Amino acid sequence: MLNVRVVQPKYFSGENPDVKIAEFLIDEMKKVVPGGLVLLPEYSNAGGLSDKESELAAIGRAKSMLKSASETAKEKGAYVSINVLEERNGEIKNSTYLFDKRGEVAFIYNKQHLPPSEIKLGVVSGNPSGKCECTCEVDGIRFA
Numbered sequence: 001m002l003n004v005r006v007v008q009p010k011y012f013s014g015e016n017p018d019v020k021i022a023e024f025l026i027d028e029m030k031k032v033v034p035g036g037l038v039l040l041p042e043y044s045n046a047g048g049l050s051d052k053e054s055e056l057a058a059i060g061r062a063k064s065m066l067k068s069a070s071e072t073a074k075e076k077g078a079y080v081s082i083n084v085l086e087e088r089n090g091e092i093k094n095s096t097y098l099f100d101k102r103g104e105v106a107f108i109y110n111k112q113h114l115p116p117s118e119i120k121l122g123v124v125s126g127n128p129s130g131k132c133e134c135t136c137e138v139d140g141i142r143f144a
Helices: 017-029 052-076 116-121
Strands: 004-006 037-039 079-088 091-099 105-110 136-138 141-143
Touching: 017 052, 052 079, 052 091, 052 116, 079 141, 105 136
Parallel strands: 004 037, 037 079
Antiparallel strands: 079 091, 091 105, 136 141
């Protein structure tokens, strides 16, 4: 049986809510049961933000959070799913990564249907193929 841990932080008030939420998520991610699955929320690197400048500034945190997710997956032999607002190949993406038990990227889903706030932010939807790639199979488990 696969042990699933879903993490949803409270919204922190005061200065730097995104930093507090990111730290909380990294700590909670590391509590995944070996061999299990941990699911982190949308905008894990930019939680609690609602203004364009702050959201764009949080993009720089995506790489360190993805690195932590990869390391946790490898150390725990677990699956880690994390969503980040990131810049990749010169485009801003709302991306969900699935890391396998070896800490390797097994799948990346780029959000397809963007709300007006993400369009104004400059987020680019979809995958280069133009297809909605929403599922993958890893170790005989189908993720959607």
